[in-house]
Amino acid sequence: MSKKPKIFLSHAAADESLVEAFETVLAKSLGVTSADIFCSSLEGQGVTKGGNFVDEIRTKAAGAKGVVALISPSYLDSPFCMAELGAAWVLGTHRLPIIVPPNSFREMQATLLGIVGVKIDNEDALAQGFEDLSAATGIPLPTSAVRSRAMREFQRKWSTLKSDIPLASRxxxxxxxxxxxxxxxxxxxxxxxxxxxxxxxxxxxxxxxxxxxxxxxxxxxxxxDSGWEERLEDELSAIRDLHAELGGREIVRLLILDCLGKEVRPDFKYYSEEAQRAVELDVYDDEGKKWNYGHPDVMELRKHVETVQDIFVEFPEAAKGLRSQGMKCDPNNIRFWEEQV
Incomplete structure (x- = not known):
């Protein structure tokens, strides 16, 4: 009785060059030998001489711990390939669909039957797919250095192979x-x-x-009709609404200065009430003499300040418009903020 493969590599015969390169990175990434991978297109890894092709394919697919499918345009054109994938789905075998461009996730929505696939040209996603396959099948991974070398070697080959992938006929x-x-x-x-x-x-x-x-x-x-005035006013209004949440107008002013790169702290002598309120609200740590940047309202203020700055970058006419009204127009200067909020 023939040995059961650990991995069944499902593919289209038209993709033989790609299959050979991919089988190498698959084997090296999982730390298995070619004998552990059933691949009908590769000599010595497919159906035995004189064996019944359909029966042996069925047996190998049913006995494998995992099925890796190279879903290329030719794969989708092949009823036999789709039957292999369907069989793995019915058997509950762990599947790792590899999407081969020019196919995309859009074409895969119906084909994958809810299984998340990875694109063959996305190194990080492909490496993660191999790790998930290892975890699901119990196949121990080799060292990360071995896997990284195998991935780099494959991606170099892919840069040439991708131009030879046949297009779908439908x-x-x-x-x-x-x-x-x-x-x-x-x-x-x-x-x-x-x-x-x-x-x-x-x-x-x-x-x-x-x-x-x-x-x-x-x-x-x-x-x-850019609408910068409305966007700017929305952001400034949101900052004004944060006065009470942060401890007061002076606290907001100091936090904006901090956003502008000025290292400032609350003055407990002249603004004792607001400074004490900022401590009570956990906006400022008096003992550590530092702002609580993780406070949600502090984070929101910083976000609004950055958005205002972005508006002036996106709409150069905003500065011109404010200047024509005799107003401050530089969001990197505290005088602008003092005038606005």
Whole structure:
């Protein structure tokens, strides 16, 4: 009676070059020999000479501790391959589906029957998949150095092999429908971009006709629909709402200074009430003389401060707009924050 394999490598015959390279990284990553891997395309690892192909495939799949499936476009085109995967599902054998580009997770949603697969070109995910396979089958792993070398060697081979992967001869209705929807979304995005371009060209043409600075600002305001003012006010309002949660206005000011890289501490002489409140709220540790950066409200404040700074980077016109109103416009300067919050 033939030996039961530890791993059954399910694959399409059209992917023989890929299979040979992958079998090597699989064996080295699990610390097993080729004799422990049943692979019908490789000499000495497949069906025995004179044996019944279908019966032996069935026997090996049923006896294996784990099934690794190289799900390439050719795999999906093969009813026999799909039957192998289905058999593993029915038997409850641990499965590790390896998704081979140009296939993606989208094509796999129905095929994998709820089993999470990994992409063959994602080194971290593939290594984790091998570790999970080891844990599920009880096959001990070799050292991490051995596995890392095997993975690097395979990824170098993959860079050449990927160009030889045959494309699928058909696609599922789900994939087709998704592609059509993506096309429609792209057309809609293109139309929106064309409208924005047309509006920008109108603005430029209008600006060219005027020289008065006031008129230019009015035109800018007429055409500006970026919404930075509303976003900025939302963030500043959220910071103002944190006054009571953090101990008071001065505490918020000091925390903002801290966000700006200034090392400051509460003044218990002049702001004793707010400073004591900050201690009571666990916002400030008076004994350790440090802020509690893990406090949820402190974390929220820092997030809002960073978002305000990001708004000025994303919308250069924000600084111009505030400056035209005679207001401070540099979120990296405490005077801006003193004016706003």
């Amino acid at each position: 696609v599922s209705s789900e994939v087709y429908s998704t592609a059509i929807q993506e096309r429609n979304d792209a057309v809609e995005a293109r139309d929106t971009a064309e409208e924005l371009l047309s509006k920008a060209e109108e603005q430029i043409a209008a600006l060219r006709k005027v020289k008065d600075a006031t008129a230019v600002r009015k035109i800018d305001a007429d055409f500006d």
